[in-house]
Amino acid sequence: xxxxxxxxxxxxxxxxxxxxxxxxxxxxxxxxxxxxxxxxxxxxxxxxxxxxxxxxxxxxxxxxxxxxxxxxxxxxxxxxxxxxxxxxxxxxxxxxxxxxxxxxxxxxxxxxxxxxxxxxxxxxxxxxxxxxxxxxxxxxxxxxxxxxxxxxxxxxxxxxxxxxxxxxxxxxxxxxxx
Amino acid sequence: xxxxxxxxxxxxxxxxxxxxxxxxxxxxxxxxxxxxxxxxxxxxxxxxxxxxxxxxxxxxxxxxxxxxxxxxxxxxxxxxxxxxxxxxxxxxxxxxxxxxxxxxxxxxxxxxxxxxxxxxxxxxxxxxxxxxxxxxxxxxxxxxxxxxxxxxxxxxxxxxxxxxxxxxxxxxxxxxxxxxxxxxxx
Numbered sequence: 001x002x003x004x005x006x007x008x009x010x011x012x013x014x015x016x017x018x019x020x021x022x023x024x025x026x027x028x029x030x031x032x033x034x035x036x037x038x039x040x041x042x043x044x045x046x047x048x049x050x051x052x053x054x055x056x057x058x059x060x061x062x063x064x065x066x067x068x069x070x071x072x073x074x075x076x077x078x079x080x081x082x083x084x085x086x087x088x089x090x091x092x093x094x095x096x097x098x099x100x101x102x103x104x105x106x107x108x109x110x111x112x113x114x115x116x117x118x119x120x121x122x123x124x125x126x127x128x129x130x131x132x133x134x135x136x137x138x139x140x141x142x143x144x145x146x147x148x149x150x151x152x153x154x155x156x157x158x159x160x161x162x163x164x165x166x167x168x169x170x171x172x173x174x175x176x177x178x
Numbered sequence: 179x180x181x182x183x184x185x186x187x188x189x190x191x192x193x194x195x196x197x198x199x200x201x202x203x204x205x206x207x208x209x210x211x212x213x214x215x216x217x218x219x220x221x222x223x224x225x226x227x228x229x230x231x232x233x234x235x236x237x238x239x240x241x242x243x244x245x246x247x248x249x250x251x252x253x254x255x256x257x258x259x260x261x262x263x264x265x266x267x268x269x270x271x272x273x274x275x276x277x278x279x280x281x282x283x284x285x286x287x288x289x290x291x292x293x294x295x296x297x298x299x300x301x302x303x304x305x306x307x308x309x310x311x312x313x314x315x316x317x318x319x320x321x322x323x324x325x326x327x328x329x330x331x332x333x334x335x336x337x338x339x340x341x342x343x344x345x346x347x348x349x350x351x352x353x354x355x356x357x358x359x360x361x362x363x364x
Binding site: 030031032034035037038039041042044045046048049051052053055056058063067070074077081 | 292295298299302303305306309310312313316317319320325327328331332335336338339342343345346349350352353356357360
């Protein structure tokens with residue numbers, strides 16, 4: 001009976017020690033997590049200033065790019081806020097680890113968006129040729145357009161898909177092979 | 179006011195940590211910590227200096243906007259909001275430098291890292307505050323020069339920038355509270 005009581009007490013102490021240690025680690029992690037959150041929010045503020053600067057310059061392309069970056073950083077900030085809250089609310093190590101991973105992901109997304117490494121970023125050179133990952137430029141560089149052209153002709157037999165910029169119409173330029 | 183609590187907590191943290199200072203921690207990571215923190219502070223300093231140099235021009239632009247202009251009230255409100263963040267930024271920059279200066283003399287790695295965190299978040303408050311003012315000055319410029327298309331974008335950017343700065347300040351306050359709780363005065 002005494003032995004059983006000892007093991008029960010020792011088990012309780014072990015649980016308390018583990019919990020205390022988790023709480024201490026969590027406090028340290030929460031401080032670091034909040035510092036990371038502050039850094040993402042700082043990036044969001046910088047991205048907004050960049051957007052304002054682009055708007056002030058009147059450069060439409062720069063505004064589009066800055067808007068995409070600012071939106072992506074703000075989205076990452078939202079994810080980070082949720083992750084830090086989840087971290088604070090975590091009652092076990094698994095939940096804390098999951099929240100920490102979500103925060104790391106948000107930090108990465110914010111950094112990539114802020115530095116212009118967004119996944120799916122089709123801004124870049126606005127279709128100038130020669131750079132990998134650029135979107136096809138349907139206005140100046142026909143790109144596998146033969147099929148598209150025939151569809152266009154079929155739908156709009158009279159239209160010539162003229163360029164609004166005054167250059168050669170879409171229908172008047174050479175198509176690239178499919 | 180947040181900036182007051184920010185600075186006073188830095189001072190409190192200094193006192194709390196000061197009580198346990200014995201021999202300085204000479205761990206190998208200290209140089210790296212200091213280096214990273216100095217990068218954050220340098221970025222904040224550049225932003226603060228950059229926007230400070232634009233204030234005079236902006237004052238002249240503000241003076242050129244007629245008081246009966248429909249934008250006048252909005253511009254003065256933007257300047258008031260930006261001014262609050264700017265003051266907090268300049269105070270926080272000093273706080274960041276103070277905290278950074280304590281890293282090398284911290285008696286343990288844990289304390290060194292806590293000072294580094296304090297320095298980082300204060301540098302963030304400084305940088306985000308400078309960016310709010312920068313955005314605010316761009317709003318004044320757009321209003322003074324009738325950049326009507328830009329105004330709408332800058333207006334929204336200003337609001338989002340203020341929200342971001344508030345988040346930075348809130349995170350800074352939270353970090354200071356957590357660190358103070360970790361090192362209760364004995």
